[in-house]
Amino acid sequence: xxxxxxxxxxxxxxxxxxxxxxxxxxxxxxxxxxxxxxxxxxxxxxxxxxxxxxxxxxxxxxxxxxxxxxxxxxxxxxxxxxxxxxxxxxxxxxxxxxxxxxxxxxxxxxxxxxxxxxxxxxxxxxxxxxxxxxxxxxxxxxxxxxxxxxxxxxxxxxxxxxxxxxxxxxxxxxxxxxxxxxxxxxxxxxxxxxxxxxxxxxxxxxxxxxxxxxxxxxxxxxxxxxxxxxxxxxxxxxxxxxxxxxxxxxxxxxxxxxxxxxxxxxxxxxxxxxxxxxxxxxxxxxxxxxxxxxxxxxxxxxxxxxxxxxxxxxxxxxxxxxxxxxxxxxxxxxxxxxxxxxxxxxxxxxxxxxxxxxxxxxxxxxxxxxxxxxxxxxxxxxxxxxxxxxxxxxxxxxxxxxxxxxxxxxxxxxxxxxxxxxxxxxxxxxxxxxxxxxxxxxxxxxxxxxxxxxxxxxxxxxxxxxxxxxxxxxxxxxxxxxxxxxxxxxxxxxxxxxxxxxxxxxxxxxxxxxxxxxxxxxxxxxxxxxxxxxxxxxxxxxxxxxxxxxxxxxxxxxxxxxxxxxxxxxxxxxxxxxxxxxxxxxxxxxxxxxxxxxxxxxxxxxxxxxxxxxxxxxxxxxxxxxxxxxxxxxxxxxxxxxxxxxxxxxxxxxxxxxxxxxxxxxxxxxxxxxxxxxxxxxxxxxxxxxxxxxxxxxxxxxxxxxxxxxxxxxxxx
Numbered sequence: 001x002x003x004x005x006x007x008x009x010x011x012x013x014x015x016x017x018x019x020x021x022x023x024x025x026x027x028x029x030x031x032x033x034x035x036x037x038x039x040x041x042x043x044x045x046x047x048x049x050x051x052x053x054x055x056x057x058x059x060x061x062x063x064x065x066x067x068x069x070x071x072x073x074x075x076x077x078x079x080x081x082x083x084x085x086x087x088x089x090x091x092x093x094x095x096x097x098x099x100x101x102x103x104x105x106x107x108x109x110x111x112x113x114x115x116x117x118x119x120x121x122x123x124x125x126x127x128x129x130x131x132x133x134x135x136x137x138x139x140x141x142x143x144x145x146x147x148x149x150x151x152x153x154x155x156x157x158x159x160x161x162x163x164x165x166x167x168x169x170x171x172x173x174x175x176x177x178x179x180x181x182x183x184x185x186x187x188x189x190x191x192x193x194x195x196x197x198x199x200x201x202x203x204x205x206x207x208x209x210x211x212x213x214x215x216x217x218x219x220x221x222x223x224x225x226x227x228x229x230x231x232x233x234x235x236x237x238x239x240x241x242x243x244x245x246x247x248x249x250x251x252x253x254x255x256x257x258x259x260x261x262x263x264x265x266x267x268x269x270x271x272x273x274x275x276x277x278x279x280x281x282x283x284x285x286x287x288x289x290x291x292x293x294x295x296x297x298x299x300x301x302x303x304x305x306x307x308x309x310x311x312x313x314x315x316x317x318x319x320x321x322x323x324x325x326x327x328x329x330x331x332x333x334x335x336x337x338x339x340x341x342x343x344x345x346x347x348x349x350x351x352x353x354x355x356x357x358x359x360x361x362x363x364x365x366x367x368x369x370x371x372x373x374x375x376x377x378x379x380x381x382x383x384x385x386x387x388x389x390x391x392x393x394x395x396x397x398x399x400x401x402x403x404x405x406x407x408x409x410x411x412x413x414x415x416x417x418x419x420x421x422x423x424x425x426x427x428x429x430x431x432x433x434x435x436x437x438x439x440x441x442x443x444x445x446x447x448x449x450x451x452x453x454x455x456x457x458x459x460x461x462x463x464x465x466x467x468x469x470x471x472x473x474x475x476x477x478x479x480x481x482x483x484x485x486x487x488x489x490x491x492x493x494x495x496x497x498x499x500x501x502x503x504x505x506x507x508x509x510x511x512x513x514x515x516x517x518x519x520x521x522x523x524x525x526x527x528x529x530x531x532x533x534x535x536x537x538x539x540x541x542x543x544x545x546x547x548x549x550x551x552x553x554x555x556x557x558x559x560x561x562x563x564x565x566x567x568x569x570x571x572x573x574x575x576x577x578x579x580x581x582x583x584x585x586x587x588x589x590x591x592x593x594x595x596x597x598x599x600x601x602x603x604x605x606x607x608x609x610x611x612x613x614x615x616x617x618x619x620x621x622x623x624x625x626x627x628x629x630x631x632x633x634x635x636x637x638x639x640x641x642x643x644x645x646x647x648x649x650x651x652x653x654x655x656x657x658x659x660x661x662x663x664x665x666x667x668x669x670x671x672x673x674x675x676x677x678x679x680x681x682x683x684x685x686x687x688x689x690x691x692x693x694x695x696x697x698x699x700x701x702x703x704x705x706x707x708x709x710x711x712x713x714x715x716x717x
Contacts (some may be wrong), residue, residue: 021047023183024070025222034128034155036068036079044068044079050189053197055539056500057205057446061198065106065189071171073224079168080106084188087161089126090587091494091619094652095660096681097146100131102192102586106165109135110208111184112176113265113343115373116212116410118307119184120174124154126163127619129655136307137408138315141208141417141444148303151232151684151714171224172716175305177265178223180343184215194588195541204446207500213414224264232259234685236712238275244704251537257301257712266312266339266347271301274331275710284666284673286630286644288601290559291469297322305338308348308369312383312406313421313466314438317457319402320385321467325365326658329354344373361398362390365465381406387464400464401426404436417442418445419453425462431486433458440490450493459485459521470518476567477558487519506537509545528552540585547579549599561602563668566637570697576600579608589616604634624648642668656681665698672696685714 046068067080090101100107103125111119119135120355121144130152133144150173157164176183184225187200188209203214214231234257242249253275260268270535276299294315297306302322312319325331334352341347348369356362366386373379384403389396404423408418421438440453457471460483473482494512499505512533518526528551535545552574558567581595590613597608610628628644644666652658661676674694681687687710694705 020182020217020219021045021078022219022221023185025073027072028079029072029075030168031167032153032168034157034163034164036081036166040070041068041079044070047200049189050187051202052200053199053203053209053605054205055141055195055506055541056498057203058500058529061189061196063189063191063198065187065198067187067200069185069218071220071224073171073222075168075170076174078108078165078169078599080167080187080189082106082163082165082191082249084161084163084191086286087158088193089158089163091127091129092192092616093124093622093650094127094129094619094655095650095658095679096129096655097131097133097149098129099146100125100190102533103129103190104163104192105131105190106163106167107190108167108189109184109186109188109215110169111135111215112174113180113340114182114184114217115344116184116215117346117371117373117379118149118305119210119212119215120150121210122152122167122169124156124165124167126156126158127173127655128156130154134303134306135210135211135212136311138311139306143208144210145296145303145306145669148306149300149685151716153684171264172230172261173265175265175339176223177340177343178225179252181220181223183218183220184212185218186210186215192587196584206446206449206496210630211414213410225459228457229236230261231715233257233715233717234712236275236710238708240275240706240708242704242706243304257391259304262337263339266337266341267304269301269304269334269336269338271331271334273333274301274591275297276326283646284644284664284669284671286628286642286666286668288561288630288642290473292467293469294469295323301334301336303351304336305346305348308338308371309350310365311379312369312385312404313423313436313454314440314455315421316470317436317438317455317466317468319383319404319423319425319463319466320367321465324465325352326354329357329360329363331355346371349491361396364388364390364395377410379408381408385463385465387570397428399426399428399460402463402466402675404426415443415445416442421455423461425460427460427462429462430462432460434460434462434500435449436461447496447498448494451490452489452491454487454489456487457485458658459483460631461485473557474559475557476560477569480557482557485521487521487523489515489517502539504539506539506541508537509533509535513698519617524554525552526554526556540587542585543583545583547577547581549575549577549579551575555602559602561631562634562638562640564638564640566634568634568637571603573602574600575602577606577608581610588613589618591616601632602634604632604637606633607631620652622650622652642666644668667698670698672698672700683714687712 030038045065048066050065065082069078100123105125107123109121121133134148153168155166189198201216236255238253240251255273255275258270276504332353332355336350338348350367352365354363368384371381382405384541387400389398402425407420409418418441423436436459438455442451492514496509498507514531516529520526530550532548537543555570560567577599579597583593593612595610599606608630612626615623626646630642633639647663649661657680659678664673677691689710691708695703
């Protein structure tokens with residue numbers, strides 16, 4: 001009898017242990033004040049035993065965190081207490097959506113569909129500054145898109161040495177399905193003072209920090225049937241003055257953004273006459289390649305469920321690049337339906353209409369995307385992209401269409417990720433040789449990573465709304481844009497050894513090798529590029545490193561890199577470059593990075609260097625200054641020194657009011673730019689912007705300047 005009782009007790013304990021932790025339902029709304037003193041918190045289970053993630057991923061964290069989570073049908077409430085060893089607080093910024101990585105902070109990731117495809121990140125630093133982002137699946141794992149924003153509430157406090165975080169996230173901001181009772185949840189704590197990351201589940205440091213495959217399954221009790229708020233309406237007005245070469249123009253522009261929750265997991269977004277004057281300026285780069293540079297999307301309309309639309313190819317052959325829409329002519333309206341129609345099925349439908357101008361006729365853009373989780377390890381995506389000229393309400397027979405299918409594979413042991421792509425384009429005046437293929441596999445284990453892929457881009461794989469820079473080459477000698485397909489193989493190998501017991505060393509990256517080889521369609525070698533890197537990381541995460549690049553290039557077309565009219569002649573070139581650098585610890589008030597480079601460049605010589613300085617007058621201001629210089633001597637073709645300077649000054653009046661000034665000088669683009677903006681979030685996601693821009697050439701002659709005032713107000717119905 002005793003044996004039977006012991007067995008029964010063991011089985012009961014085993015069942016209880018294997019059950020998912022819960023997010024209980026409590027019909028109690030609380031005041032978000034950062035104190036956790038309401039009675040309801042005493043009835044909620046505690047989640048603790050956080051693991052080390054960085055600087056070591058071994059064992060339980062010395063400074064533990066306790067988290068409680070429940071919901072009342074309208075809000076998800078989270079209370080967290082980090083047991084610090086000091087009352088000191090350290091943050092890098094009070095500006096919303098600035099990366100949380102160099103601040104004391106609490107972070108939560110939610111995979112509300114529990115499909116490991118996409119999720120939401122919510123983070124708050126100890127001064128109460130909010131950061132929210134989309135967690136998006138990409139080629140080799142997951143990435144973050146900080147341009148996405150939601151309305152949620154948070155307060156923080158310091159009680160003794162404890163850092164206390166209290167958060168309320170409305171269900172209307174989440175993409176959930178009432179039929180699905182399981183959320184994937186992950187909690188993190190960042191303590192920048194001791195440069196540590198700790199995490200609820202045990203995660204090896206070789207994986208992306210916000211990898212959705214390692215979220216813990218939580219059972220949501222009494223899933224809400226509906227959400228109370230179905231509409232979010234944001235009207236805005238913009239007053240914009242522009243002076244271009246002494247030609248003045250003043251514009252008054254009203255616009256409207258609407259989001260309608262068709263269901264708890266399916267959202268309809270609409271924009272009419274949008275203005276994007278408040279968007280931060282792109283960080284300029286010195287481009288020494290023959291091809292275009294990718295810049296991320298920042299416009300709100302394109303961000304909801306953005307991973308559905310932005311991951312339809314590979315990073316360098318992507319059939320849909322939303323920044324091309326409205327780049328040269330204004331958007332009249334846009335509609336987008338996106339989200340889950342079932343737990344394993346996501347859809348995306350987008351239609352955007354642009355106006356005509358002196359250079360470009362009106363265009364209509366339509367994107368259809370369907371994503372299906374076939375197996376736990378395998379998902380498939382099908383898409384159709386259409387760009388078509390319009391005349392009034394009629395379509396003109398000038399179009400570009402791209403359709404394709406993608407397969408994504410993730411192994412059960414989380415070490416392998418596979419990707420396969422197949423696509424075709426169709427045009428009104430081009431046919432044949434219109435396909436794109438790609439297949440790749442990546443391996444990821446603690447200390448050892450590697451991968452291999454092969455792709456083929458045919459001559460007529462045209463993606464008017466895509467990003468395929470290598471398909472097009474400018475012939476500077478004959479002033480022609482040449483379109484040629486190619487094959488590409490890519491391989492990589494990285495080996496890192498971790499020194500958990502060392503007092504000084506964190507890790508050594510012994511080998512980081514990448515090879516990209518390009519072949520013409522006839523199979524002849526066009527370019528072989530080698531990248532080799534090693535680095536030593538110390539306990540404070542300062543690092544010393546080197547990088548060696550070697551390129552064997554069969555240059556087929558003239559290339560005017562200096563911009564002086566003297567093009568590099570077609571020939572075979574062996575370029576090489578060696579770079580050494582040092583990065584200081586990132587938890588100091590003063591941070592810096594320096595590097596120097598030397599090499600051969602298309603038969604000439606190249607000497608480069610860079611320095612980055614950051615001084616944090618916390619929590620009131622953050623100052624950054626960087627300078628990159630590239631001195632290129634092509635002998636008889638000429639010599640040029642390219643300078644790229646960037647200054648960023650941020651002043652924080654509080655969490656809602658800040659003043660940011662960017663100053664950029666790029667003599668390769670003959671541009672000196674000043675962008676200064678005052679941003680006031682007077683109500684959650686309701687803003688006032690005052691933006692001043694000024695542009696000069698490299699002789700500091702003014703080319704254009706302008707002032708924009710924008711105000712929007714968000715209504716929730």
